[in-house]
Amino acid sequence: MEFNKFTLLFRCGRDYGRLVTKDLGVNDTEYTICSFLNFYPNAPQDMISKSYMLDKTTVAKALVSLETKGLITREVNPNNRRQNLINLTDAGRDLIKDAVNVYDDWVNKVSSALSADEQKQFEALLDKMLDEAMSLKEEASK
Secondary structure, three states, rough: OOOOHHHHHHHHHHHHHHHHHHOOOOHHHHHHHHHHHHHHOOEHHHHHHHHHHOOOOHHHHHHHHHHHHOOOEEEEEEEEEEEEEEEEEEHHHHHOOOOOHHHHHHHHHHHHOOOOOHHHHHHHHHHHHHHHHHHHHHHHHO
């Protein structure tokens, strides 16, 4: 298998997403966080970092920017005062409502080139490859 093909496919998806979301006034990381919060309200900051494998500093900077733009709120978790719970504001929800599924929509459009059986097989194979990739990453970090 060629790594380059994975990279090209990923870049095509990123470029598509950027084109669709370019007028929202947020960068990719900010869009990703808003999209995540749409489905997971009251998310702790570290959950966002872990879910997207983003550096904590990158997430913190994006959250400051989103808060400044009035798109999110941060509140101290009453059960763990060292943790902030992040939520979209009404403005944040309005901002992404039409673009929240842009990447899922893209994957569905691209995978329509495959039959239903091929899509299931591909999904299963991706799951196996992702499990192996995570294992290799963990191994390398030791």
